[in-house]
Amino acid sequence: MARWTISRYARNDILAVRPPVLLAPALPMPYHNEKPIILREDSMATLRPDPSFYPSAKQAAQAPAEELAYLAILSPDASRPDAIGVVDVKPGSKSFGRVVGQFDMPNKGDELHHFGWNACSASLCPWAAHPHVERRYLVVPGINSSRIHILDTKANPRRPELVKVIEPETLAKKTGYASPHTVHCGPDGIYLSALGAPNGDGPGGLFVLDHDSFEPKNAWERDRGPQQLAYDFAWHLGHDTTITSEWGTPSMVRNGLVPELLLGGKYGNSLHVWDLRKGTHQQRLPLGDQYQMTLELRPARDPRKAYGFVGVVISLEDLSASIWMWYKDDGKSLPRAERGDGKDGKDGSGKGRERGRDSRSEWKVQKVITIPAEPADPADLPPLLQGFKAVPPLVSDINLSLDDKQLYVSCWGTGELRQYDVSDPFSPRLTATTQIGGIVRRAAHPAKPSQRLNGGPQMVELSRDGRRVYLTNGLYSPWDVQFYPDGMKGWMVKLDTKPEGGMAPDSRFFLEMEPGMRCHQVRLQGGDASSDSFCFSS
DSSP: OOEEEEETTGGGGEEEOOOOTTTTHHHHHHOETTEEEOOTTTOOOOOOOOTOOOOOOOTTTSSOOOEEEEEEETTTOOOSSOOOEEOOOOTTTTTEEEEEEEEOSSOOOOOOOOOESSGGGGGTTOSOOOOOOOEEEEEEEEETTEEEEEEEEOOOSOEEEEEEEEEEHHHHHHHOOOOEEEEEOOOSSSSEEEEEEEOSSSEEEEEOOOTTTOEEEEEEEOOTOOOOOOOOEEOOOOOOEEEEEEEEOOOHTTTTTHHHHHHHSHHHHHHHEEEEETTTTEEEEOOOEEEEEEEEEEEEEETOEEEEEEEEEEEETSEEEEEEEEOOSSSSSSSSTTTOOOTTTEEEOOOOOOSSSGGGGOEEEEEEEOOOOOOOOOOOOOOOTGGEEEEEOEEEEEEETTTTTTEEEETTTEEEEEEEOSSSSSOEEEEEEEEEEETTTTBBBBTTTTTOOOOOOSSEEEETTTTEEEEEOOOOOOHHHHHHHHHOEEEEEEEEEESOOOEEEEEEEEEEEEETTTEEEEEEETTTOOOOOOEEEE
């Protein structure tokens, strides 16, 4: 006879009934104080999984197209509150490409940066504790204020409502961290990275929010080993592995790029491998001190595959940017096993701390793409770059399609978006480029061909079907002014892409921010290529 499971949700002390699920302890049909349970209609819990959750990336790629995009809008001088804007991205709509809703934060000076959903397809993992939560709440940190805002999008997706603010004092007390940065929804909680401690120093790391109350639970790491700097993080759910990257502590980044730290090789230059379940450090993968700022991580979306890509902002040798591939060298988890012959011919063996791991399954890192700097007249360069007589690409974001075949690389300095075929991850092949903005190039958008644009492709978000890319041009306010000192004008654009190769700007979609405002990350309604993790291959 089928039996039912019961789960207690912290908010409003709601008990929610779940249908039979494998691996869940069984209890009789529950009663509370001898009375049947009445399920509240507005509870986070539902009797069926959220329809935007998919067991595999392959199934998610067949999901309906997004109709709304959520956009971080910020006031760089803190003269007004930052906001989450809602953009109409439904073709044919009368308001296509325009802001149709906006929630202003209750305080000034947050510097909204990365944000994410409270729940996603990871909730369908067999061992997930919360398979019936909804993709409903946006978790929105402020990198400068250390506040975390929870916005409810369910009642009216165009009018998000604030339901909770986690103050910096609470975050510091419960986790020891400050400057929350990246948000990812996991099977057992909401994970965030943080750049460092409340005093501006390190270490940075990860912490967890409760799925239901959104209260900070704890710092995630139980043994951090040599890791001190933090930035992004990614999971290989099929291999019980977490990967983390490095930028700098709050004091290293909050007032802009520090040339002395950069030239001294003090910004992040390594990846770290962790045991996902235990929170213990297993391996450090050093790229070399000349490779500065290992930022965005994009793991293979198929959980059987144990590899991914990371963007490196700059090389001190020649100002080039690069893309590196990390991989598990076990002869099983790669499209082509035991390969080590990437175009750049550099294999970082990552010989860090090995804690009894079988050498046949160690993790390695290898450079697979180099993007050179472009020569430039010093008169066209900001003071920071004039002595180099060149424009560095400054790779600041990357994104990987759900089929693991297309990699998009944003070059914020040169004003270029690159598309690579990474079907063979060891040998990426450039398939298309688009130019817009740039420190020197100032390439225009088709909607306004005579308007020279500053800023460049910075945050890049990809639709689940791999056919639409959304770009914004703001990086981080104190860094924006160093590389674009004439004043950055914020914009968001859309490109139509071909999964087989090729892309072109949509001439109908050119969203300019209000004077004095900039924009950063984009999240798509229902999920996007970087929002979800998957536990099933197909």
